[in-house]
Amino acid sequence: MTLYEAIFARRSVRKYRENPLGTEVLAEIQNYAASAKQLPGHSARFETVGGDALKGGIAPYAILAHSGGSDAELVNIGYTLQGVDLYLQSTGYGSVWCGMAAPREPAPDYRILLGFGETGVPLRSGEGDFKRKKLSDLCDTDNAAARAAWLAPSAVNFQPWKLSFEADKAVLRVNVRGIGRVLPGKLYLFDLGIALKHVELALEHEGKTVAGFSVTGSGKDTAVAIQAGSDGF
Ligand SMILES: Cc1cc2nc3c(=O)[nH]c(=O)nc-3n(C[C@H](O)[C@H](O)[C@H](O)COP(=O)(O)O)c2cc1C
Structure with missing residues (x-):
């Protein structure tokens, strides 16, 4: 299964098998996370730990994301770790983003984690299996990139x-409304980066050239643009 295909099949997994993963498997996952593509100019650090290293953990293992705390760095973590989420699910593991858990050892540059492990919970069978807003509430255009972000x-x-899609770019803008405004911290910046990874994979799947990325604004005015190559999107 490709990462793009995993977009339509993944789910948050909260039930795991107890059996431990081998050291080689764990090393492979750590290597994947450590070398995963990051947004230009960013260098977040990813650390694989056992669930016993966590307070309030919900999975047998976790990848801890460490970086500076600027808004662009949080978007970068969302973007980078979502590639790892899709990799884990496409290779048969369960995974779940977890904002409520934290490492037992305090680390000032710790930002968020992705839990993972072996699971018997099946993948989703397609778009109809997802609970989401209406696509038209998120984007005026219905195309592969919008469906992947959705x-x-x-x-x-x-x-x-x-x-939204503009002449030579696709732009994701924060839109925090209603009860979403009371969520602690800036979890919405991870969400923005996560959606960006899905948009990138969909554009690449469609054979489009992605020329670059830019993160502008801050807080609830943050936007990320994904720039098209000369053939446009
Ligand atoms: C940044 C972020 C933080 C999250 N934190 C938690 C969490 O603390 N506990 C939890 O059970 N799920 C958590 N989730 C998982 C979401 O609840 C889940 O992604 C959402 O309900 C959509 O379901 P799906 O992932 O199965 O498609 C988090 C997801 C994201 C992206």
Whole structure:
């Protein structure tokens, strides 16, 4: 299964098998996370730990994301770790983003984690199996990139962004409304990066060239643009 295909099949897994993963498997996952593509100019650090290293953990293992705490760095973590989420699910493991858990050892640059492990919980069977807002609430255009973003996971499933297409770029803007405003911290910035990864994979799947990325604004005015190559989107 490709990462793009995993967008339509993944789910948050909260039930895991107890059996431990081998050291080689764990090393492979750590290597994947450590070398996963990040947004230009970013270098978040990813650390694989056992669930016993966590307070309030919900999976047997976790990848801890460490970086500076600027808004763009949080978007980058969402973007990068979502590639790992899709990799894990496409290779048969369960995974779940977890904002409520934290490492037992305090680390000032710790930002969020992705739990993972072996599971018997099946993948989803397609778009109809997802609980999401209406696509038209998130984007005026119905195309492959919009559909991929639409299915992206987000904290409490709030989907706190809007996607639009302009002449030479696709832009995701924060759209935090209603009860979403009371969520702690800036989880919506991870969500923005997560949706960005799905948009990128869909555009690449369609054979489009992605020329670059830019993160602008801050807080609830943050936007991320994905720039098209000369052939446009
Ligand atoms: C940034 C972020 C933080 C999350 N934190 C938690 C969490 O603390 N506990 C939990 O059970 N799920 C958590 N989730 C999972 C979401 O609830 C889940 O992605 C959403 O409900 C959509 O469901 P799906 O992932 O199965 O498609 C988080 C997701 C994201 C993206």
